[in-house]
Amino acid sequence: MKMIDIAIEHTGDTLIVRLCGELDHHQADTVRTHMESSLSAPHVRHIVLNCAQLTFMDSSGIGVILGRYKQIIPRQGKLLICNANETVHRLMELAGLFKIATLVKDEGEAMQHVGVLQ
Amino acid sequence: MKMIDIAIEHTGDTLIVRLCGELDHHQADTVRTHMESSLSAPHVRHIVLNCAQLTFMDSSGIGVILGRYKQIIPRQGKLLICNANETVHRLMELAGLFKIATLVKDEGEAMQHVGVLQ
Amino acid sequence: MNTFTLSFASRSENESFARVAVSAFAAQLDPTVEEIREIQTVISEAVTNAIIHGYQDRTDGTVTIYGRIQDGSLHVSIIDFGVGMEDVALARTPLYTSKPDLERSGIGFTIMEQLCDAIEVDSAPGRGTRIELCKRIAPVMVS
Amino acid sequence: MNTFTLSFASRSENESFARVAVSAFAAQLDPTVEEIREIQTVISEAVTNAIIHGYQDRTDGTVTIYGRIQDGSLHVSIIDFGVGMEDVALARTPLYTSKPDLERSGIGFTIMEQLCDAIEVDSAPGRGTRIELCKRIAPVMVS
Numbered sequence A, B: 001m002k003m004i005d006i007a008i009e010h011t012g013d014t015l016i017v018r019l020c021g022e023l024d025h026h027q028a029d030t031v032r033t034h035m036e037s038s039l040s041a042p043h044v045r046h047i048v049l050n051c052a053q054l055t056f057m058d059s060s061g062i063g064v065i066l067g068r069y070k071q072i073i074p075r076q077g078k079l080l081i082c083n084a085n086e087t088v089h090r091l092m093e094l095a096g097l098f099k100i101a102t103l104v105k106d107e108g109e110a111m112q113h114v115g116v117l118q
Numbered sequence C, D: 001m002n003t004f005t006l007s008f009a010s011r012s013e014n015e016s017f018a019r020v021a022v023s024a025f026a027a028q029l030d031p032t033v034e035e036i037r038e039i040q041t042v043i044s045e046a047v048t049n050a051i052i053h054g055y056q057d058r059t060d061g062t063v064t065i066y067g068r069i070q071d072g073s074l075h076v077s078i079i080d081f082g083v084g085m086e087d088v089a090l091a092r093t094p095l096y097t098s099k100p101d102l103e104r105s106g107i108g109f110t111i112m113e114q115l116c117d118a119i120e121v122d123s124a125p126g127r128g129t130r131i132e133l134c135k136r137i138a139p140v141m142v143s
């Protein structure tokens, strides 16, 4: 039962993570493992989370995102999020995620942001 | 819970019936009622069933189709069926529907058939 | 081995609920779109029969579905405590229906037989009916 | 009034099964896409909690969901017979989690409260937990 697909692209010091499918507790480990292995590259600082294809997420997904955010704090990294559907966006808001993450329109705007941060 | 939409177009002596959604026992009455009211026009002879948008059908749907076919037999009417998905097509085959109905590629081919029948 | 039990009121609006629920359970076997539709079709046939034949369209009956996944197969039992059947062999005859007035086509059992790998029917007049279906999805795993 | 009961093994692969099943039942209320997603979210929270907190990730427990539709509202109870809670008020505190090591965010209850119209929590240590959620979909009908 493959409910989630994760595509990770490395661009300079930034990871672009595209989630496709449903991110719940059952899928959380898969996402964590994939992202952690990409974060093991020491030059990676920023994470762009593209949620355009993320049809479902619950608080287990919030936990995974916060966990990865904690990994980039010591690197002065930024977390940028784009294209979440209405329900996922509302969940992120409820979780206070936008207090630590930057909401951007799309990957392009995200890359402008991290470009400025260099 | 609107699981099915029915669009019926009258063209000469032919009804083009486009089913969209799921046709099960719960929805059978709706489809029957709509088709019967269109068949009450005495000049209607042929039925073209376009199943392109029919995502699901079970044997209750077969019953509704056979019931309407019986209504057009006295009028020397033809039943033509197109664009059923694999499972719906298989069901129609199991039911022996293609012994009485003509399988056509699309509405265009169906209209050619009934044109020839005039 | 994963299992579930689902019981619901014998109302026709639950036919779609039942088939979606069972196919969501079967999703664990990673079925193709075609297999999902086949599962939905056979569940729809069995649940519809429980409602219109077993409970004669009464809405105060209960339909129960047991499901389990074992060795790459989906096993499902659909149970009603309705009128039951006198003659199961007759009921399973292609095109036989006891309700032609309701525009039944009499091919519910034929569809279940064709789209499943095994079917068992257990029924007693006045007591109800149990249909057991087995559909293989993944190749059988040697354990 | 339409009702169902669904019981399943406390396995994480049943989280998606449970939320799809409940939202398929709720489809009778003709919810918006957004409302369907909200229903799926709260069911996912409650079922996940039953599995990881109630049964501590043991897979031999049973999670039971009762659902009913009444006056345009979906009423759902999610029940486990797991460890239960000492202090429900503490558990419901936003950001509180007893399992930070599992990367839990502690906002499951907050989400259920925000996306539902009513929530009741009934729990006893060693006995289990029952969460009752109510979500209005259609405007209340005067009957």
Ligand SMILES: Nc1ncnc2c1ncn2[C@@H]1O[C@H](COP(=O)(O)OP(=O)(O)O)[C@@H](O)[C@H]1O
Binding pocket: B059, C045, C049, C050, C051, C053, C054, C055, C080, C082, C083, C084, C085, C091, C092, C096, C097, C098, C099, C104, C105, C106, C107, C108, C109, C110, C128, C129
């Ligand atoms: N659950 C049931 N309880 C009682 N009778 C049943 C049940 N299921 C099937 N039957 C009997 O078997 C017959 C054949 O069923 P089926 O092949 O599904 O065709 P149909 O539903 O179109 O009648 C029904 O007409 C009915 O008499």
Ligand SMILES: Nc1ncnc2c1ncn2[C@@H]1O[C@H](COP(=O)(O)OP(=O)(O)O)[C@@H](O)[C@H]1O
Binding pocket: A059, D045, D049, D050, D051, D053, D054, D055, D080, D082, D083, D084, D085, D091, D092, D096, D097, D098, D099, D104, D105, D106, D107, D108, D109, D110, D128, D129
């Ligand atoms: N079904 C349950 N059984 C036992 N404890 C529970 C249950 N549901 C919730 N809890 C307790 O309530 C706390 C808060 O739950 P929640 O807000 O969903 O956050 P999280 O699941 O992220 O920990 C949990 O950490 C747990 O201690």
